[in-house]
Amino acid sequence: MEIKGSVIIITGAARGLGKAFAEALLDRGAKICVADIDSEQGQSTVAELQAKHGEDSVIFVSCNVTSDDDFKAVWDATVEKLGPVNVLINNAGIGNEQEWDKTVAVNLGGCMRGTLLALDRMGTNKGGSGGVVVNISSIVGVKANPFGPVYSATKHAIIGLVRSLGHDFHFKISGVKVQALCPSLVKTELLANSMKKAFSPEVVQALSKFSSGLKDLTSETVANSLVKLLEEGRNGACLVVEAEKDPYYVEAPISS
Numbered sequence: 001m002e003i004k005g006s007v008i009i010i011t012g013a014a015r016g017l018g019k020a021f022a023e024a025l026l027d028r029g030a031k032i033c034v035a036d037i038d039s040e041q042g043q044s045t046v047a048e049l050q051a052k053h054g055e056d057s058v059i060f061v062s063c064n065v066t067s068d069d070d071f072k073a074v075w076d077a078t079v080e081k082l083g084p085v086n087v088l089i090n091n092a093g094i095g096n097e098q099e100w101d102k103t104v105a106v107n108l109g110g111c112m113r114g115t116l117l118a119l120d121r122m123g124t125n126k127g128g129s130g131g132v133v134v135n136i137s138s139i140v141g142v143k144a145n146p147f148g149p150v151y152s153a154t155k156h157a158i159i160g161l162v163r164s165l166g167h168d169f170h171f172k173i174s175g176v177k178v179q180a181l182c183p184s185l186v187k188t189e190l191l192a193n194s195m196k197k198a199f200s201p202e203v204v205q206a207l208s209k210f211s212s213g214l215k216d217l218t219s220e221t222v223a224n225s226l227v228k229l230l231e232e233g234r235n236g237a238c239l240v241v242e243a244e245k246d247p248y249y250v251e252a253p254i255s256s
């Protein structure tokens with residue numbers, strides 16, 4: 001797809017990977033809606049992005065991805081201020097092993113809610129023009145990892161959603177591509193916050209040692225992989241990005 005001129009909603013883009021996605025896509029001529037639960041950080045990020053890219057290129061809309069009403073309001077405000085939406089990036093996520101239901105609601109629920117809304121609003125069968133949904137999974141959605149069983153389960157479920165809804169059976173009906181990006185560890189606030197809500201005290205020590213031994217991956221590298229996925233990825237694609245490796249697609253058997 002052509003990024004230049006596209007209108008793109010990114011959830012959880014007030015900071016971290018979502019902010020890096022916004023920067024990379026603005027650099028390539030997209031218009032961006034930053035949708036985040038943290039209004040203060042979101043407004044400050046948008047002010048910073050507007051100073052570089054202009055006021056008409058990027059907006060902030062407050063959004064809790066666990067709310068249907070919030071998600072619909074984000075979509076409506078984006079259409080009103082930036083134009084018809086071409087891409088949704090479901091990026092908002094948390095790592096709270098102690099309150100598993102919150103983690104499921106934000107990570108899986110946010111992707112599920114956003115993807116279904118996108119099909120409803122962009123689907124050619126619903127009067128839309130088609131489009132793309134990218135769901136942010138993780139390398140621990142592809143490979144098992146002992147340190148975040150709840151987090152990993154949500155990220156595996158996102159892959160299941162993407163591979164099933166990203167089947168061409170659905171694309172022929174809706175004209176909406178559904179894809180996943182699966183990054184390895186980038187040291188954002190997610191890791192520090194996850195440590196405070198770790199699965200067990202044993203995990204804190206083990207995850208700390210494990211994460212400090214991983215090669216550094218930057219949010220800019222992950223954002224470049226998002227650009228690659230949008231520009232050339234097929235429907236249902238799941239793209240993994242790790243430090244010091246070219247990004248690679250993962251495949252698995254499909255029941256049809």
Ligand SMILES: NC(=O)c1ccc[n+]([C@@H]2O[C@H](COP(=O)([O-])OP(=O)(O)OC[C@H]3O[C@@H](n4cnc5c(N)ncnc54)[C@H](O)[C@@H]3O)[C@@H](O)[C@H]2O)c1
Pocket residue numbers: 011012013014015016017018035036037038063064065066091092093094106136137138139182183184185186187188189190191
């Ligand atoms: N950092 C990593 O190593 C890494 C690796 C793979 C995947 N991911 C995924 O990338 C995404 C972003 O992670 P990050 O590292 O930038 O995290 P982060 O904690 O830095 O940023 C997350 C953003 O999501 C927002 N958010 C949280 N709950 C929300 C909700 N209910 N509704 C709307 N917004 C909400 C936060 O306010 C914040 O701005 C997450 O889905 C995460 O699982 C991160």
Ligand SMILES: CCCCC/C=C\C=C\[C@H](O)C/C=C\C/C=C\CCCC(=O)O
Pocket residue numbers: 095137138139140143145146147148151183184185186190191194
């Ligand atoms: C296991 C993570 C629980 C804590 C969640 C916090 C941050 C999560 C970030 C990413 O989604 C993934 C984090 C770590 C990646 C872990 C292992 C990578 C190892 C790669 C490999 O085995 O080849």
